[in-house]
Amino acid sequence: xxxxxxxxxxxxxxxxxxxxxxxxxxxxxxxxxxxxxxxxxxxxxxxxxxxxxxxxxxxxxxxxxxxxxxxxxxxxxxxxxxxxxxxxxxxxxxxxxxxxxxxxxxxxxxxxxxxxxxxxxxxxxxxxxxxxxxxxxxxxxxxxxxxxxxxxxxxxxxxxxxxxxxxxxxxxxxxxxxxxxxxxxxxxxxxxxxxxxxxxxxxxxxxxxxxxxxxxxxxxxxxxxxxxxxxxxxxxxxxxxxxxxxxxxxxxxxxxxxxxxxxxxxxxxxxxxxxxxxxxxxxxxxxxxxxxxxxxxxxxxxxxxxxxxxxxxxxxxxxxxxxxxxxxxxxxxxxxxxxxxxxxxxxxxx
Amino acid sequence: xxxxxxxxxxxxxxxxxxxxxxxxxxxxxxxxxxxxxxxxxxxxxxxxxxxxxxxxxxxxxxxxxxxxxxxxxxxxxxxxxxxxxxxxxxxxxxxxxxxxxxxxxxxxxxxxxxxxxxxxxxxxxxxxxxxxxxxxxxxxxxxxxxxxxxxxxxxxxxxxxxxxxxxxxxxxxxxxxxxxxxxxxxxxxxxxxxxxxxxxxxxxxxxxxxxxxxxxxxxxxxxxxxxxxxxxxxxxxxxxxxxxxxxxxxxxxxxxxxxxxxxxxxxxxxxxxxxxxxxxxxxxxxxxxxxxxxxxxxxxxxxxxxxxxxxxxxxxxxxxxxxxxxxxxxxxxxxxxxxxxxxxxxxxxxxxxxxxxxxxxxxxxxxxxxxxxxxxxxxxxxxxxxxxxxxxxxxxxxxx
Numbered sequence: 001x002x003x004x005x006x007x008x009x010x011x012x013x014x015x016x017x018x019x020x021x022x023x024x025x026x027x028x029x030x031x032x033x034x035x036x037x038x039x040x041x042x043x044x045x046x047x048x049x050x051x052x053x054x055x056x057x058x059x060x061x062x063x064x065x066x067x068x069x070x071x072x073x074x075x076x077x078x079x080x081x082x083x084x085x086x087x088x089x090x091x092x093x094x095x096x097x098x099x100x101x102x103x104x105x106x107x108x109x110x111x112x113x114x115x116x117x118x119x120x121x122x123x124x125x126x127x128x129x130x131x132x133x134x135x136x137x138x139x140x141x142x143x144x145x146x147x148x149x150x151x152x153x154x155x156x157x158x159x160x161x162x163x164x165x166x167x168x169x170x171x172x173x174x175x176x177x178x179x180x181x182x183x184x185x186x187x188x189x190x191x192x193x194x195x196x197x198x199x200x201x202x203x204x205x206x207x208x209x210x211x212x213x214x215x216x217x218x219x220x221x222x223x224x225x226x227x228x229x230x231x232x233x234x235x236x237x238x239x240x241x242x243x244x245x246x247x248x249x250x251x252x253x254x255x256x257x258x259x260x261x262x263x264x265x266x267x268x269x270x271x272x273x274x275x276x277x278x279x280x281x282x283x284x285x286x287x288x289x290x291x292x293x294x295x296x297x298x299x300x301x302x303x304x305x306x307x308x309x310x311x312x313x314x315x316x317x318x319x320x321x322x323x324x325x326x327x328x329x330x331x332x333x334x335x336x337x338x339x340x341x342x343x344x345x346x347x348x349x350x
Numbered sequence: 351x352x353x354x355x356x357x358x359x360x361x362x363x364x365x366x367x368x369x370x371x372x373x374x375x376x377x378x379x380x381x382x383x384x385x386x387x388x389x390x391x392x393x394x395x396x397x398x399x400x401x402x403x404x405x406x407x408x409x410x411x412x413x414x415x416x417x418x419x420x421x422x423x424x425x426x427x428x429x430x431x432x433x434x435x436x437x438x439x440x441x442x443x444x445x446x447x448x449x450x451x452x453x454x455x456x457x458x459x460x461x462x463x464x465x466x467x468x469x470x471x472x473x474x475x476x477x478x479x480x481x482x483x484x485x486x487x488x489x490x491x492x493x494x495x496x497x498x499x500x501x502x503x504x505x506x507x508x509x510x511x512x513x514x515x516x517x518x519x520x521x522x523x524x525x526x527x528x529x530x531x532x533x534x535x536x537x538x539x540x541x542x543x544x545x546x547x548x549x550x551x552x553x554x555x556x557x558x559x560x561x562x563x564x565x566x567x568x569x570x571x572x573x574x575x576x577x578x579x580x581x582x583x584x585x586x587x588x589x590x591x592x593x594x595x596x597x598x599x600x601x602x603x604x605x606x607x608x609x610x611x612x613x614x615x616x617x618x619x620x621x622x623x624x625x626x627x628x629x630x631x632x633x634x635x636x637x638x639x640x641x642x643x644x645x646x647x648x649x650x651x652x653x654x655x656x657x658x659x660x661x662x663x664x665x666x667x668x669x670x671x672x673x674x675x676x677x678x679x680x681x682x683x684x685x686x687x688x689x690x691x692x693x694x695x696x697x698x699x700x701x702x703x704x705x706x707x708x709x710x711x712x713x714x715x716x717x718x719x720x721x722x723x724x725x726x727x728x729x730x731x732x733x734x735x736x737x738x739x740x741x742x743x744x745x746x747x748x749x750x
Contacts, residue, residue: 057589060432073596073608080586082431083598084424085454091379091421095428095436098377098412100587103432121424124417323408327376328433328585332552334410335374335435337400339547345368345396346544349358 017053017249025050027077032067037189037215038137042074044192045106045135048199049076052247059104060096064089064118067144067217068110068137087118090125093132094316100326101317104203106133112142115151115170122172126179128316129207133199134181136172136210137189139217140228147220158225171297173307176210177289182313183209184289185306188233189216197243197272198306204247204270207315214302238296240281240305241274266311274306283309358544362535365506365545366465367392369513370437371400372548375463377436379414379425384477385533386439386467419444423451423464430455430462431597433557433585435517437463441533442471442484445491452526453492454599456622459572459581461520461555465513465529467536470731479731480533482652482702488528489681489711495619497626500528500681501634504655506540508634508679514548515634521555523629524583532702534653534733556582560590571595571606572618579625626682634679636686644674646743647694649687651678651708653733654700660736661700661743669744681711688716691723696750698743700726702734 013021025046030039049059059079063069065086072081084092093107114122114136125134140153149157152172153165176184183205187195195213202209214233216222222229227236241262246252248269262282264272274283282288289308296303323330366389370378378397380390394413401410412429416422422438429436440448445466455462470476471483491498499519501512509531516527556576563569563584569592572581584593595606602618603609646665650658655677665671676690691697691712697719699709706725713720726742728734 057593058587060586062428078591078594080584080594081596082428082458083596083600084427085450085599088420088424088451091416091424092428092431094414094421095377095379095425095430095434096432096586097428098414098425099429099432099434099436100585103586120417121421124421317412320412321407321409322412323403323406323410326432326587327410327412328429328587330374330376330410332374334403335376335401336372336548336552341400342368342372342545342547346358349360350356350544 016050018055020050022046022050024056024078025076027072027074030074032070033219035218036067037139037217038068038071040189041135041137041195041213041215042071044195044199046075048196048203052200052203053249054104054203058102059106062089062093062096062105062107064109064113066110066113066142068108069113071108071137087113087116088121089113090118090121090130090134094125094128094130097131097317098320099328101131101322102326105131106135108135108137111136111138111140111150111152115172123175123179126176126181126208126210129180129182129313131207131315131317133202133209134211136212137215138172138212138228139215139221140226141217141221143217143220154227157227158223160220160223171293172212173210174290174293177286177308180313181210181308182207182310183306184308185210186212186214186302186304188214188237188304190230190234191237191304194239194243194304197245200245200247201243201266201270201272201306204266204268205311206267207313233302236300236302238301238303239277240292240303240307241277243306244273244275246271246273264309264311272306272309283307354541356544357541359539359541360506361388361537361539362503362506362509362531363389363467363537364392365509366513366529366531367396368545369510370517371396373514373517374435374552375411375437375517376434377412377426377429378438379416379422379429379436380439381416381419381422381444383441383444385469385537386441386444386465388537389439389465389467419447420451423448423462426462426464427451427455427460430460430520432587435521437465439465439467441467441469443474445484445488449492452498453494453496455526456492456496456498458597458599459524459583460597461524462526463516463520463529464526465531468530468532476731478533480653480702480733481729481731482532482654483707484530485703485707486710488530497623497682498526498528499523499626499629499633500530502530502651502679502681503535504652504677504679506535506542507545509535510545512634518553519629519633522553522632523580523625524555525625530652532653556580558582558584560588560593563588563590563592569593570604572602572621573604574621574624578628579621579623580628630682630684635684636679636690637677638686638690639675641672641674643672645695646671646673647690647697648673648675648700649678649697649708649712650675650700654702657734657736657739658700661739664736664740665743678708683712683715687712688719691716691719694722696724697722698724698726698746700734700739702728704729
C-alpha cells in the first residue's frame with residue numbers, strides 16, 4: 001500500500017497568455033561573472049518572452065563565440081539553442097529561419113563577435129532584414145580572452161592595464177540603420193524598464209531587430225577611464241523617450257497627449273508608444289536617426305531608446321515568396337517533383 | 351546503327367542539380383565561384399520551374415546568394431540544423447574558407463551537403479582548369495580530429511545519383527557530405543542515358559518527433575543508442591518538453607551539455623569515429639573490374655576513369671598486360687579496397703594532382719600493403735589522357 005504525501009496548497013501560479021509560468025522561460029545557471037551586465041540582459045529576455053507569451057517550442061536561440069554567446073544557455077531552457085562559431089551567428093540564424101520560417105529567432109552576439117570578426121555577416125544580415133532579434137551585449141572588451149579592446153571601444157577609453165584606445169569606435173546602430181535594419185535600438189543593461197520595453201517590441205517586430213545593449217564587463221572594463229563602465233554609462237546615458245509597449249493581446253489606454261507621444265503600430269498589432277522627454281524624436285525617419293546619433297557622439301552622450309523603426313519593411317523570408325510552412329518538414333510529395341518533371345527535363349537534353 | 355539515339359547531352363553540374371532537385375533540397379546558399387556556379391544556377395532554374403506550389407504559387411525552397419563562402423556554409427549549417435535539406439556549392443578556395451564551419455557540422459553533427467567542383471590549385475591556381483586536388487584537405491577539413499565523408503562521381507550519371515545519395519547520407523549520418531566532382535565532369539558536356547526517376551523514398555535518418563519522444567520518454571542527443579555511432583536528433587519546432595537541446599561546437603556530453611570532462615570528450619570522439627566506420631558500408635562501394643590473369647591492379651576515381659579505360663585497352667592490346675581495375679567512389683574506404691590490393695602484386699593509383707593525394711589516403715587506410723602501391727600523377731590543369739598513364743605505368747614496370 002502506498003501512502004501519498006499531501007501537497008502544500010500553493011496559491012494560483014501566475015501564467016502568461018499561453019498558460020505558462022515564468023520559470024519555464026529560464027535556462028541553465030549562469031557561469032558569467034557576478035554583476036556581469038549580460039546576466040541582467042538574460043533576465044530581461046526571460047521576462048520579455050514570458051510576457052509576450054512566446055511558445056518556447058517555437059523559439060530558437062543562436063550565438064557566436066564569447067561571453068555574450070554563452071548567454072543563450074541561460075534562458076528558455078526548453079528551446080533549441082545553437083552556440084556556433086565566432087562572428088558567424090547571422091549566417092546560421094539566416095539558414096535556420098529559411099529552413100523553418102515559423103520559428104522565432106533570437107541571436108545573441110557581442111561587440112567582438114559582431115564588430116570585428118563578424119562584421120561581414122552582421123552587415124549582410126542587416127541588409128537582408130532577416131527575421132531575427134539580434135542582440136549585441138556590448139562591453140567594448142574581449143572578456144573571455146581577458147580584456148583586449150574591441151572595435152566598439154571609444155577613442156581614448158582606457159584598458160585595465162592602462163593602454164589607451166586610439167582607434168575610432170564602430171557604431172553598430174549607425175551601421176544597422178544605414179544598412180536597412182528595420183528596428184534599431186540602443187539600451188543599457190542597467191535600465192530595466194527601458195530594456196524590457198525594447199525587448200518586447202523587438203519580439204513583436206517583423207524583420208531584424210538590432211539591439212545594441214551596453215553591458216559593462218565588471219572584470220575587465222569597469223574601471224575609471226573606461227567608457228563602458230557602469231558609472232560612465234549611467235552618467236552619459238541620454239534616453240530619447242520613455243517607451244511604453246502595448247502587446248497586440250492587450251487593450252490600449254486611450255489617455256495620452258498627442259503632442260507628447262508618438263505611436264508606432266507594429267505588424268502584429270502591438271503598439272510602441274514613445275513619450276517625449278527633452279525633444280521630439282520620430283524614430284520612423286532614417287535621416288533623423290542617423291543625425292541624432294552623430295550629434296550625441298559629439299556631446300559624448302549615449303543615446304538610448306528606439307533609434308529607428310520601420311514596421312512595414314519587407315523581411316527576407318517574405319521577399320523569397322516561400323510557402324508558409326516550415327521547409328524542413330515538407331513531405332516528400334511536396335519536395336520531389338513527379339516523373340513528368342524528369343521526363344520534361346530529359347527531353348530538353350536530347 | 352546510331353549509338354546516340356535516345357541519349358542526352360549534359361554537363362555534370364546540371365546533372366548534379368537535377369539530383370538535388372529530386373532529392374528534395376529545400377535550402378541552397380551559395381557564393382559564385384568557377385567552376386561550381388553553374389550547379390547552383392542550373393538548380394535555381396529547375397527549382398523555379400518545378401518547385402513552385404501550383405495552388406499557392408509559393409516556393410517550397412529558399413535560395414540565398416551569400417556574401418561569401420563562410421556565410422554560404424553557415425546558412426547551410428543553420429538550415430540543416432532545423433531539419434531542412436541544405437546544400438552549398440563551391441570549389442577549392444571556397445572549401446578552404448568553409449573549413450571552420452565544416453568542423454562545427456562534423457562535431458555538432460549537423461547534416462549538410464557540399465559540392466566541391468575541383469579546379470586547379472593551390473590558391474587561386476588555374477580557375478578554369480581541372481584537378482583532383484582537394485582530396486586530402488577535404489578528408490580532414492577543419493582543425494582537431496575531423497573526418498569528412500566524400501562521394502566521388504566519375505560521370506554525369508553519378509553526379510545525378512550521388513547528388514541524391516548525398517542528402518540521404520547527410521541526414522542518416524548527421525554530418526557533412528562532400529560531393530567531389532571536378533571541372534572536367536562539371537562543366538563539360540557528356541553523353542548519357544536519360545536519368546532514371548528515383549525509386550527510393552527520401553531517407554531522413556534518426557529524427558525523433560514529438561510522438562516518438564512521448565513513446566521513448568528519453569532523449570539524449572549524443573548518446574549511441576544503437577551501437578552504430580549515430581545518435582538521434584530532434585529538430586527545432588518539435589512540441590515536446592524533451593525535444594530541446596543545446597547545439598555547440600564546444601565540448602559536450604551525451605546530453606549535449608557543456609563538458610570539459612575527459613571521459614565525456616573521449617567518449618564522444620570515439621563515437622564519432624564509430625559513426626565514420628559505420629559509414630564505410632553505406633556510402634557508394636568501389637566498382638571492381640577483375641581480370642583473372644592480372645597481376646597489376648589499377649585504382650582510379652572521378653574523371654580519371656575515362657582515360658583509365660583506354661589505358662587498360664592499350665596495355666592489353668599493345669603490351670599484352672592484363673589489369674584489374676578498382677574505381678573508388680567514396681571515402682572512407684570499405685574493405686573491398688584492401689582485399690583488392692591484397693590480390694594484386696602491384697597497384698597503380700592514378701590521379702590528377704602532384705602529391706598523390708589519394709595514394710596518401712589509401713596508405714592511411716590500408717596497412718601492411720604499402721609496398722605494393724605505386725603512383726601515377728598528372729597535373730597540368732588539363733584532363734588526364736590514356737597515353738600519359740600507359741607510358742608512366744610501362745616506365746615504372748620496366749624499372750622494377
